[in-house]
Amino acid sequence: MAPTIRQVMDLILAEIPGAPFKQTVDTIKSGNPDQPVKGIVTTMFATDAVIDQAIREGANFIIAHEPTFYNHLDETEWLADDKVYRYKKEKLEAHGIVVWRFHDYWHSHRPDGISMGVLTSLGWEKYYDASTPGFVVVPSTSLGAIIDLAKKKMDIEKVKMIGDLSQSCSRIAISPGAGGGKSQIGSINRWKPDVFICGEVNEWETAEYIRDARYQGEKTALVVLGHSVSEEPGMQWLVTWLQPKLPGVKMTHVPSGDAFKTI
Amino acid sequence: MAPTIRQVMDLILAEIPGAPFKQTVDTIKSGNPDQPVKGIVTTMFATDAVIDQAIREGANFIIAHEPTFYNHLDETEWLADDKVYRYKKEKLEAHGIVVWRFHDYWHSHRPDGISMGVLTSLGWEKYYDASTPGFVVVPSTSLGAIIDLAKKKMDIEKVKMIGDLSQSCSRIAISPGAGGGKSQIGSINRWKPDVFICGEVNEWETAEYIRDARYQGEKTALVVLGHSVSEEPGMQWLVTWLQPKLPGVKMTHVPSGDAFKTI
Numbered sequence: 001m002a003p004t005i006r007q008v009m010d011l012i013l014a015e016i017p018g019a020p021f022k023q024t025v026d027t028i029k030s031g032n033p034d035q036p037v038k039g040i041v042t043t044m045f046a047t048d049a050v051i052d053q054a055i056r057e058g059a060n061f062i063i064a065h066e067p068t069f070y071n072h073l074d075e076t077e078w079l080a081d082d083k084v085y086r087y088k089k090e091k092l093e094a095h096g097i098v099v100w101r102f103h104d105y106w107h108s109h110r111p112d113g114i115s116m117g118v119l120t121s122l123g124w125e126k127y128y129d130a131s132t133p134g135f136v137v138v139p140s141t142s143l144g145a146i147i148d149l150a151k152k153k154m155d156i157e158k159v160k161m162i163g164d165l166s167q168s169c170s171r172i173a174i175s176p177g178a179g180g181g182k183s184q185i186g187s188i189n190r191w192k193p194d195v196f197i198c199g200e201v202n203e204w205e206t207a208e209y210i211r212d213a214r215y216q217g218e219k220t221a222l223v224v225l226g227h228s229v230s231e232e233p234g235m236q237w238l239v240t241w242l243q244p245k246l247p248g249v250k251m252t253h254v255p256s257g258d259a260f261k262t263i
Numbered sequence: 264m265a266p267t268i269r270q271v272m273d274l275i276l277a278e279i280p281g282a283p284f285k286q287t288v289d290t291i292k293s294g295n296p297d298q299p300v301k302g303i304v305t306t307m308f309a310t311d312a313v314i315d316q317a318i319r320e321g322a323n324f325i326i327a328h329e330p331t332f333y334n335h336l337d338e339t340e341w342l343a344d345d346k347v348y349r350y351k352k353e354k355l356e357a358h359g360i361v362v363w364r365f366h367d368y369w370h371s372h373r374p375d376g377i378s379m380g381v382l383t384s385l386g387w388e389k390y391y392d393a394s395t396p397g398f399v400v401v402p403s404t405s406l407g408a409i410i411d412l413a414k415k416k417m418d419i420e421k422v423k424m425i426g427d428l429s430q431s432c433s434r435i436a437i438s439p440g441a442g443g444g445k446s447q448i449g450s451i452n453r454w455k456p457d458v459f460i461c462g463e464v465n466e467w468e469t470a471e472y473i474r475d476a477r478y479q480g481e482k483t484a485l486v487v488l489g490h491s492v493s494e495e496p497g498m499q500w501l502v503t504w505l506q507p508k509l510p511g512v513k514m515t516h517v518p519s520g521d522a523f524k525t526i
Contacts, residue, residue, distance in 0.1 A: 203490035227466035
């Protein structure tokens, strides 16, 4: 007898320090978790395309890192009459699919599940140091080579960057996703990295800080990978982590991928 | 006798409906406004490079659309020991330069000064309709041609987009800067445009909404120009608007430009 989706969630939460949290965005966005799990799909965004793929695979449980309904708290009152929202919501309901956001918990796992997935995808997991989360020292290489590595291993078309492609980088601060300016600038000040790699910035915050810092003679470069692609390996790594705990349950990672083209 | 900087500010505010506002981010970020104005520089961001250019031009008044100190409210307590902040702050003080943010007021001008600058730079000012701010109908052309026009006229290297370059566009919703997901999605719903053009998005908001909408069969495309470059023509247009009111005062627009390269 397959476990219920709620039992799968409880099994996961048992591994997260301090879980369950009183305040978290990691709520159920759709569906009834008291049904037996038929299959699990992990992804960054439960897009309509990812939902259709889950349906094709016979999965009824989508674990998504980011919001389903276009805002951080997945508030839906403002979308009550919105066609795009209703189409997605009704499809999820018609197919009895549970969507659970797994953001705060996965970042609270030790090691941070997203960071470990990203380091693993880059071949940098051997440089992970639990005493300096978010910071690794790698063999010296050029900024251009680091960008090429990230593009190739993380399936990224283009990145936005501030820096000199030929500058040497060894001290890497890496913060997938969109941590916000104060957190990102705090990390830059803490580690004084050769490059700060992140998923997304508010352009009036970290980007302008780095622009001024470099103009003043500081050397830290900035690489912005794109939010979705910057964390996708962490949701791939969730399958690697979870499958041994649930050997009888089919689970796959379906990348939501980059929404954008750059031209 | 030259007017003081405060007198220049009062002259500007006299043209803004409802000014002065009780709550606004448009505060003085540096310097003493009770000095005679020696010259004015308008820009998007008062970067260190822009400040140096103002010094070279002998200007003592920088009117900047966006924050000076890397956060929306220009809070500086968290930066008190930050080298990059201190360098910039001390340079402004040493040269007696006043920096004034001119964001809420310029958007509140009728017509919105930023939007009018952008429309003018694109050659679309003739399509401006005061009854539909943020929305214009232009002769039908391809999405690719619109992107080419924006790149050429607004000096943009690369844009991020979601859509089909060959799709025909006539109904254009245009929202320079970073209005936030609810505002941007609201505009998309209000105008049902062929393309929504903006400066910056939170990737989990408008971009995912457009991705789902297009998957469902809707046609609205998204073009993200970059925040700084998307509003720069509006700060250029400020010179056009202000110079006739102060014929004896030297004023120039110094573009802060795009902080990023895309590779």
